[in-house]
Amino acid sequence: MKIGKARVPYLLLLPGFAFLFTFFILPIINLAQTSTQTPVAGGDTGEYEQSFAFSNYINAFVDNREQFGRSFLYATLATIFALAIAYPLAYAIAFKSGKFKNILLVLVVAPFFTSFLLRTVAWKQILGEEGFVVPTLRSLHVISEQTTLTSTAFAVVAGMTYNFLPFMTLPLYASLERIDPRTIEAAGDLYANGLTTFRRVTVPLSMPGVVAGTLLTFIPAAGDYVNAAILGSPNTKMIGNVIESRYFKIVDYPTAAALSFTLMAAILILVTLYIRKAGTEELV
Amino acid sequence: MSQKIKDATIPSIPTKARISRWFGRNMLRIYMLFGFTYLFIPVAYTFVFSFNDSGKSNLIWKGFTLSNWQNPCGAPEVCNALGNSIKIGFLATLFATILGTMIAFAIGRYKFKGRSGSNLLIFLPMATPEIVLGASLLSLFLVFKINPGFWPTVFAHVTFCISFVVVTVKARIASLDPRLEQAAMDLYANEFETFRRVTLPLVAPGIAGAALLAFSLSFDDFIITNFNSGTLITFPKFVYISAARGIPAQANVIGSAMFFLALAIVIAIQLVNRKKAR
Numbered sequence: 001m002k003i004g005k006a007r008v009p010y011l012l013l014l015p016g017f018a019f020l021f022t023f024f025i026l027p028i029i030n031l032a033q034t035s036t037q038t039p040v041a042g043g044d045t046g047e048y049e050q051s052f053a054f055s056n057y058i059n060a061f062v063d064n065r066e067q068f069g070r071s072f073l074y075a076t077l078a079t080i081f082a083l084a085i086a087y088p089l090a091y092a093i094a095f096k097s098g099k100f101k102n103i104l105l106v107l108v109v110a111p112f113f114t115s116f117l118l119r120t121v122a123w124k125q126i127l128g129e130e131g132f133v134v135p136t137l138r139s140l141h142v143i144s145e146q147t148t149l150t151s152t153a154f155a156v157v158a159g160m161t162y163n164f165l166p167f168m169t170l171p172l173y174a175s176l177e178r179i180d181p182r183t184i185e186a187a188g189d190l191y192a193n194g195l196t197t198f199r200r201v202t203v204p205l206s207m208p209g210v211v212a213g214t215l216l217t218f219i220p221a222a223g224d225y226v227n228a229a230i231l232g233s234p235n236t237k238m239i240g241n242v243i244e245s246r247y248f249k250i251v252d253y254p255t256a257a258a259l260s261f262t263l264m265a266a267i268l269i270l271v272t273l274y275i276r277k278a279g280t281e282e283l284v
Numbered sequence: 285m286s287q288k289i290k291d292a293t294i295p296s297i298p299t300k301a302r303i304s305r306w307f308g309r310n311m312l313r314i315y316m317l318f319g320f321t322y323l324f325i326p327v328a329y330t331f332v333f334s335f336n337d338s339g340k341s342n343l344i345w346k347g348f349t350l351s352n353w354q355n356p357c358g359a360p361e362v363c364n365a366l367g368n369s370i371k372i373g374f375l376a377t378l379f380a381t382i383l384g385t386m387i388a389f390a391i392g393r394y395k396f397k398g399r400s401g402s403n404l405l406i407f408l409p410m411a412t413p414e415i416v417l418g419a420s421l422l423s424l425f426l427v428f429k430i431n432p433g434f435w436p437t438v439f440a441h442v443t444f445c446i447s448f449v450v451v452t453v454k455a456r457i458a459s460l461d462p463r464l465e466q467a468a469m470d471l472y473a474n475e476f477e478t479f480r481r482v483t484l485p486l487v488a489p490g491i492a493g494a495a496l497l498a499f500s501l502s503f504d505d506f507i508i509t510n511f512n513s514g515t516l517i518t519f520p521k522f523v524y525i526s527a528a529r530g531i532p533a534q535a536n537v538i539g540s541a542m543f544f545l546a547l548a549i550v551i552a553i554q555l556v557n558r559k560k561a562r
Contacts, residue, residue, distance in 0.1 A: 006396070008390075008394065009390040009391075009393075009394035009396040010390075010396065012386045012387065012389055012390035012394075013386070013387055013390045013391075013402060015383055015386060016383035016384065016386055016387040016446060016450075017387070017402075017405065019379075019383055019442065019443070019446070020405060020409070020443065020446065023421065023424075023439050023440070023442070023443040024408070024409055024417075024443050026424060027417075027420035027421045027423065027424040028416075028420050030420065030423055030424045030427060031416075031419065031420040031423055034423050085319060085322070088312065088315050088316075088319070089315070089316060089319045091312070092312040092313070092315065092316045093316075096312050096313070102554055104316075106547070106550050106551065106554070107320060107323075108323065109550075110327075110543065110546070110547055110550075111323045111324055111326070111327045111543075112504075113500070113542055113543045113545075113546035113547065114326070114327050114330055114539045114540065114542060114543045115504055115519060115520055115523060115539050115542065116504050116506065116520065117506055117520045117523040117524050117527070118326075118330050118523055118531075118535065118536065118539040119326040119327065119330065120326075121523060121527050121531060122325075122326035122327075122329040122330050122333075123326055124527070125329070125333075125343060126325065126326065126329055130343055130344055162322075162326075165323070215411075219411060219413060220413065220414065222413060223413025223414055223415040223416065223507075224415075224507075225415065225507070226506060226507065226524070229524075230524075230527055240413075240415045240507075243415055243419060244415070244510075247419060247422065247511070253423060253426075256419060257419070257420075257423060260415065260416045260419045260420065261416075263413060263415070263416060264412060264413065264416045267411070267413060268411065271411065
């Protein structure tokens, strides 16, 4: 191997990594610094100085533990619902759709070409007071006159489930599609019935897709605040809503930074534990 | 004997059992129908309400009109926001595709010290919630007294698009047959020529796919944009701001047009691929 050649990969990496260092690593370090600042005595709003106040973290967590809990609860529920909806869908496309496979795959992704926010607003209007769903359910006495569908935890979780569904469906499809149909035939030859084959062959072989899909759904869902802002109420505020209002409405940068850091750490720990447990480390 | 019994029992299967058997056989198909209906409800709603003769607030159906489609800039803020989104998306895609492709070649083609560390650096931005990315960039811009706006938004978008470009292009590089390049070398092509005439054309579809992905990620991004754009309004931001008082029907026109445009692009790619495969 030529000596000059050893430099090639580093030269290729240099511009991109310089960019990521400036706009990803530095901001994260800076965020860590901001998170331990306190207001300047007698300064303007938004003026802070470094004082290594690690108590910011404790205060931020204690004050917002409810929203933290809600973020992880809603994200977990949305992930479970998305898995329940996406698995049969991906299974049907991978095994039962014959020559329509590619068309159906395009149709799964297609709704997501319409802006994410437009679709969320559409759900708000469909499920809202002026939509057709609520009056219909009321006239059928499925829900009472006082019950609403929007501004509830149900609406927020439903919105997140819908919005992150392709992140679940695509990895599931990718891993189901790769399963050799002969392994399923072999299970049948060994007198396994349909359910046993599914449970002992199909599901284990699709685990990489399940892990990738649940991560790709859970991570954005835990940090999301758009669904809660549009479909929820003050009682369904998630940690993202708190961070947003700390930045823009209250100009409390240290608390916002401490909350962001806590959220990131919590997600990283959960993800690491989950990948360990699921036993697929080839993801990264 | 047993054959006889079977033949005799077939016609006398009760209707109930027959229905349940039909459901059993078609369960997945029925499920798919429900699944796709669920997926398309908000898209259909957006499309239908793009024809609403609604005036300012597009909440209740008031009558059919084509005027929103004939004059999508009838609500000028919509077009202004759309223009910003397209400009930002184009620039972010350009930078992210160039930087990401270079990284993908380095990681996909070479064994070098720090390779696994590089993989980690690519994975981290994807594993970081958008709100943390957005908030951390904003606090950096504030420290350096850079006002949020057009360019900070572009750089923020490049940051989260790079990783997706790397992953997409790397997958394409990994699927290349190394023998094609060896053949080029055997035919006395030098390294540069092999790259230009063999490797690059083979990787090109992956790069194009990565660019499309980057553009759609950038175009649809709200959270990171909201943190770094200051007073600049992009299309998703416009929808968010006007959600409370009802968005103008022209926004539905643009959303629906984007849907059909993207669908056309994907179908065109599929057709080209199929032709090539033949």
